[in-house]
């Protein structure tokens with residue numbers, strides 16, 4: 001298995017629509033396993049293939065909360081076949097939008113149809129955090145980030161900050177400064 005680099009916004013690959021997979025074969029299972037390892041290492045509770053630069057309709061999830069403990073879930077060609085009329089708001093984050101969080105309103109429960117790691121079609125009723133997360137991941141497959149669900153003002157502010165943080169990182173790297181870990185300020189010069 002391998003930990004893959006995660007793309008961060010703004011990146012044109014995160015805006016593209018991913019293509020359905022023809023079949024779940026060994027090569028795709030290797031991608032799924034690498035994505036799961038990458039997600040655990042991040043750490044995150046979900047990851048979509050475009051976040052690692054692969055424009056295929058594949059997501060992985062593992063929700064571990066008191067109410068819902070799913071274990072690792074692998075989904076190819078996931079589709080929402082039913083969504084509740086009632087909505088819920090949840091404060092979302094995204095590994096591709098590091099260190100920014102916003103409330104996003106989505107259907108409270110969904111029913112998702114997908115191919116599992118063995119290529120067998122499954123359906124799953126999702127509620128709570130699992131429902132939010134599966135919708136967030138399927139959005140990635142359509143080139144949509146959680147910041148596309150918030151006001152343009154907030155979105156542009158976040159994108160500007162992300163770009164600035166990236167430029168500072170690139171400048172520091174060019175000057176040979178060590179990279180700061182996430183949630184850690186750069187060492188004093």
Ligand code: GNR
Nearest residue numbers: 044045046047092093094095136
């Ligand atoms: O790790 C993640 N946490 C999270 C929290 C609230 C709503 C959605 C998510 S998904 C995110 C990982 C990620 O970016 N998946 O695409």
Ligand code: NI
Nearest residue numbers: 093094095096
């Ligand atoms: Ni995300």
